[in-house]
Amino acid sequence: MRILVLGAGATGGYFGGRLAEAGADVTFLVRPKRARLLAEKGLRIQSPHGDAAFPVKTVTADTLSGHWDMVLLSCKAYDLDESIKAIAPAVGPESAVLPILNGLAHYGPLDAAFGPGRVIGGLCHIFSTLGADGEIVHMNNINRITFGERSGGTSARTEALAKAFGPAKCETRHSPEIMQEAWEKYVLLAPLAGMTCLMRASVGTIMATGDGEAIMREMFEECAAVASHAGHAPRPEARDLALGFLTQKGSAMTASMMRDLEAGGPTEGEHIVGDMLRRARAAGLAAPLLRTALTHLQAYEIRRKG
Incomplete structure (x- = not known):
């Protein structure tokens, strides 16, 4: 499964980083400044579940091409419209989008942009921030990501995602009752x-x-x-x-x-x-x-x- 993560900030960077650390095929869609920092110092995580620093694959808006199996979307709600535009070139007929935003209001715009069948349900529980040098600082023991089909049950794509998260250093919940x-x-x-x-x-x-x-x-x-x-x-x-x-x-x-x-x-x-x-x-x-x-x-x- 090829996974694209929008941004490499405190939330997307943490869960995408744990996936990459565990060997998943992960690429981060970031701004040029963040891409340069990641190229220089790698993705760095400070966490009670283990510190880590490792190189990651990145693309920018100018170099993004092709479609991904799964797009992990983590952003503030007020950035949602721009985030949808940013990931749109990466979403193809067989792609899925996993949003881990707060609340529920984002599903309407995402469904309108990509179709309800491409948007699965997701949420996360984590308390993290970016440090002064761009490192991801995880500040407590909670680091759970939850996902599943919004219509209920599981599917091949959510099973594949659960498998990718299996060895990662975070808690994963593959829920048949995501909503x-x-x-x-x-x-x-x-x-x-x-x-x-x-x-x-x-x-x-x-x-x-x-x-x-x-x-x-x-x-x-x-x-x-x-x-x-x-x-x-x-x-x-x-x-x-x-x-x-x-x-x-x-x-x-x-x-x-x-x-x-x-x-x-x-x-x-x-x-x-x-x-x-x-x-x-x-x-x-x-x-x-x-x-x-x-x-x-x-x-x-x-x-x-x-």
Whole structure:
């Protein structure tokens, strides 16, 4: 299986790098500056699961040619349109696209660009960033990638991908219920992003306030109701896990969206919180906390853009 990874950043670079390290046929589609750095120093990973540094194959937009069996797409939601344009030449009749973006709103544009049959379901759990010299820094023990056919079950192409990931130094979940898993991640992520951005504080700080836990639980229930209406009510174990993260006293956890906001950059607010609110409204569900969180993020974007 020939695999093309868009970018070599903190997420795509990590999972693509673990695949390449394990012997898979992986090529990274990167900008010229990143290609030069990778040629000079290789792809470098610092991780509790093992540090690594090794040469990798790269292409740029100018040198991209031919079709790949699998295209791994990892980008911020606000870069999705440009990312679709970047990978389009690599997607042929037999290609598959595996997005590991947050949320669910990206499936519409991807289906429109490539057809639903070419887009499989995917998500990941990892806390990583790029270091000062372009190295990938993995900051905790979680490094899971999950994928499967959106229609349910498995297929030859997802089996082949699972085989490629088999020896890699990351946790792989080949799921026959990928959309259930995607919704369960989404109902954790949306209140985490909404609340930590709204309060400009970590989970632990929010829990230390008088009503923080109650408000966090209320926002979670708004999101869980949306998932239930879509036919993907969180399973008991997923509900317990999510609420455990969202209400953990002393936790330093924040959403990456809050870190983007505090850095003064664009956020995935419309893609995560906004999409959840639009789904709630379409279902006729009240979601006052999602409404408040999105208004806050929209006001931030208006101020940021001047």
